[in-house]
Amino acid sequence: MRLLTHNMLSSNIKGVTNGFPLRIEVEKAIEKQVDFNPDFLKNMFPKIDWKALLDASRTMGYAELPDETPDSSMLDSDEFLRKFHHALLELHLEEGALVCPETGRKFPVNKGIPNMLLHEDEV
Amino acid sequence: MKLKQLESMLGDFQQFSNPKVELEQYPTGPHIASRMLYTAETSFGDVSNKVVADFGCGCGTLGAAAALLGAEQVIAIDIDSESLELASENAEDLELDIDFVQSDIRNLEWRGQIVDTVVMNPPFGTRKKGADMDFLRVALKVASQAVYSLHKTSTRDHVKKAALRDLHASSAEVLCELRYDVPQLYKFHKKKEVDIAVDLWRFVPKRNRRNDV
Numbered sequence A: 001m002r003l004l005t006h007n008m009l010s011s012n013i014k015g016v017t018n019g020f021p022l023r024i025e026v027e028k029a030i031e032k033q034v035d036f037n038p039d040f041l042k043n044m045f046p047k048i049d050w051k052a053l054l055d056a057s058r059t060m061g062y063a064e065l066p067d068e069t070p071d072s073s074m075l076d077s078d079e080f081l082r083k084f085h086h087a088l089l090e091l092h093l094e095e096g097a098l099v100c101p102e103t104g105r106k107f108p109v110n111k112g113i114p115n116m117l118l119h120e121d122e123v
Numbered sequence B: 001m002k003l004k005q006l007e008s009m010l011g012d013f014q015q016f017s018n019p020k021v022e023l024e025q026y027p028t029g030p031h032i033a034s035r036m037l038y039t040a041e042t043s044f045g046d047v048s049n050k051v052v053a054d055f056g057c058g059c060g061t062l063g064a065a066a067a068l069l070g071a072e073q074v075i076a077i078d079i080d081s082e083s084l085e086l087a088s089e090n091a092e093d094l095e096l097d098i099d100f101v102q103s104d105i106r107n108l109e110w111r112g113q114i115v116d117t118v119v120m121n122p123p124f125g126t127r128k129k130g131a132d133m134d135f136l137r138v139a140l141k142v143a144s145q146a147v148y149s150l151h152k153t154s155t156r157d158h159v160k161k162a163a164l165r166d167l168h169a170s171s172a173e174v175l176c177e178l179r180y181d182v183p184q185l186y187k188f189h190k191k192k193e194v195d196i197a198v199d200l201w202r203f204v205p206k207r208n209r210r211n212d213v
């Protein structure tokens, strides 16, 4: 699972009001290279929750993203875009879990696939 | 990529070995899948460089077609772990990088408007009435650009009315009518193959949620 996917998933348990972002527990993280596409990144940037991406990338062992939410002038910087690209599209959570920030309920991730299925009493 | 080429690359896909009746697991054939995504790309520009979600991915044909046509990110969702395993093997065979998520479409809660396009062959609702409309409701919430979907031609008027009136579509258009072979997967099908008429739809969601990120 890429962090782009993580940036939109939220805990969908009944009664949970603040299910985003899911905390990441890493057992195994991997990297897969993909082509660098600056136009896609510029288009995606305003839709991304920066804090969630920042925390997720640090948890995954990548510490290069800036702390503060970058303003859009950063999008002219090739160096910034490459870091954003790497964090968003190349880091994968392969084994571990996503944890609901409100209830602590764990959604397991196996072979890169998060299992977001709910139990009967959670729907 | 040419249409023929796309169709033949999807032709090697493994299909459900033990289809689950209650989940309406019949494969979207390469003929329909390739036309669906090819039209989305060449007529509307809804695939390349986009984020595309495949709802009820089954064997993964639609998501794979999107990836082959240059989608930047494909997210494929199914409720069934065997489907997901199969779809990820199929994607691996073509060296496609697709994200899979196991979830019930009806309970999907996604933040923001990150997904541009949803493609899907929902359960037609022959087992659970309205299953296809459940998918459509969520798809129209998640997509910011367009939803491509297959529905039985016999339900055309109903689909149009519900999409525009209840599901926040700003337009609902049938692009073409196709023949869909539902192979004899299930005992209750008397004939060897049931050939039904389905419509390929394109829905456009209302844009009012676009800026709430």
Ligand SMILES: C[S@@+](CC[C@H](N)C(=O)[O-])C[C@H]1O[C@@H](n2cnc3c(N)ncnc32)[C@H](O)[C@@H]1O
Pocket: B023, B024, B025, B026, B027, B028, B055, B056, B057, B058, B059, B060, B061, B062, B077, B078, B079, B080, B083, B103, B104, B105, B106, B120, B121, B122, B123, B124
């Ligand atoms: C008609 S098949 C789709 C076939 C697929 N497009 C392909 O290329 O093989 C419908 C799929 O929806 C899945 N499904 C059924 N109900 C679901 C639900 N509530 N949530 C998510 N997936 C569901 C089934 O497991 C099945 O794989």
